[in-house]
Structure formats: structure tokens, C-alpha cells
Amino acid sequence: MQPIKTVNVRLTPVSDREPVKVYLLRPRGTLYWGGAGLDGSYIPPTAKAFQGAGIKSFSLGLTNSATRTVLGERGMLVDAIRAGLTIRYEDDAEWVIASGMSAEAPQFNLIGYSYGSLLAAQTANYYANQGHTVDHLVLIGSPIDVSFLENLRKHRHIGKVVVIDLTEHGDPIYAGISQWALAAAAPQLARQMSAGNGEGHFYYAHMVPDLPRRLQALAARVVAEGVR
Numbered sequence: 001m002q003p004i005k006t007v008n009v010r011l012t013p014v015s016d017r018e019p020v021k022v023y024l025l026r027p028r029g030t031l032y033w034g035g036a037g038l039d040g041s042y043i044p045p046t047a048k049a050f051q052g053a054g055i056k057s058f059s060l061g062l063t064n065s066a067t068r069t070v071l072g073e074r075g076m077l078v079d080a081i082r083a084g085l086t087i088r089y090e091d092d093a094e095w096v097i098a099s100g101m102s103a104e105a106p107q108f109n110l111i112g113y114s115y116g117s118l119l120a121a122q123t124a125n126y127y128a129n130q131g132h133t134v135d136h137l138v139l140i141g142s143p144i145d146v147s148f149l150e151n152l153r154k155h156r157h158i159g160k161v162v163v164i165d166l167t168e169h170g171d172p173i174y175a176g177i178s179q180w181a182l183a184a185a186a187p188q189l190a191r192q193m194s195a196g197n198g199e200g201h202f203y204y205a206h207m208v209p210d211l212p213r214r215l216q217a218l219a220a221r222v223v224a225e226g227v228r
Helices: 043-052 065-071 076-085 115-129 146-154 179-195 211-224
Strands: 002-009 020-026 029-033 058-060 108-113 134-140 158-164
Touching (some): 029 115, 043 211, 108 115, 115 134, 115 146, 146 158
Parallel strands (some): 029 058, 029 108, 134 158
Antiparallel strands (some): 002 020
């Protein structure tokens, strides 16, 4: 990463009256977070599809310092519950990326599916609030709160918010869904998950024969939105 700007900070002791320069590093690269648990078997082929579509500086977003601090230990069920009750709403925690960025990358992009879309959204919001430009925020099958989504879309440091709902595939979840509707969708989501046939919310998350083609189409759509 390369310095983007400097700020002057004055130390409190009287003898230290000269400003001290603090370098703020410019985040670059594309990070992707998967669904609850962050460890599904679909994640490696997802990464392969995005890289094959031409996104060179692509990394997987793992649990970073912010998610450890805010969320504690993680697991698929725990992540799903937290996604529905807490992190779908905007907060002011330090969602700091600890690794995976590249100074040579042409853009700073954050992509997430389901639970991971909320990690991407919170991370984008944090960096944008620090004055860094987020070129693209891509939310796939996201249960994000409508107010949080609107704030991200209006943020002057977020270039483009791309929402990819999976409702055409039978997903009961969509960006901006209400808390009541999300709770009502839980039984259908449970049925889709247990079926394991790539239906609805799990269109990109079940290891079905058609998954490589689906992921290639998803990656091509994201690249068409301008992600590089």
C-alpha cells in the first residue's frame, strides 16, 4: 500500500509543540467474503471465477480484527443469527482489513455474499468514513437494512453500490428487507439450505454440477459493472 495523504497531529506535552506527520495508507485491491461461516466449499471456485474474469488483485476476506472484536467466535449458525439481528444495521466499529490488499491494484473493491455482504458493507462504510475511496461495493443475496443501504449509496467516498438480489432464483432475502420479513423467511431458507440443490438463496453456494457456469456468469456481471 502507498501513502495517500498526511495529517498533522499535535502531541499533548508542552515540549512537543511541533506537528507530527502520520501517514494514512491507501487501500487497494478486491476482497470477497462468503456466506455464514466464511468457509464453504463454494468459496475456492468463486475466487477462481472472479480471477478468471480478469480481476487480478483478488483476495478472500477472512475474519479481520474488527469482526473478531465485534463478533467474537464465529460459526455458520452464529454468523447467520448475527447477520439477521445486528450487523445488517450500520455501526461505528473499526472494520479494519488486516491483509489481502495490493498497492498495485487499480481499484479498491469489496464484494460479499449473504452474511459476507454485511462484512463487506461494514468494511466499506468504515474506510469511506476515513476518507478512502471505495470504487465498488457489491452485495450479493444481502439482508442489509434499507437505511444502511441508502446511506452507502449516498456516501461520497463510495463510487458504486451494486446490489445483486437472488429473488429470480427463489431467494426470499433481498437488499433492504425488513426485520419482520427476514424472520418470516427463516423456514424457507432452512429448507433451501438442507435441500443442497443450489436453490434460492444458495444459488451460488451449493456444489451442484452447474455451479462453475453460475459463478462465471456472476463474475462476468460484476466485471461488467466496472470492477477490475
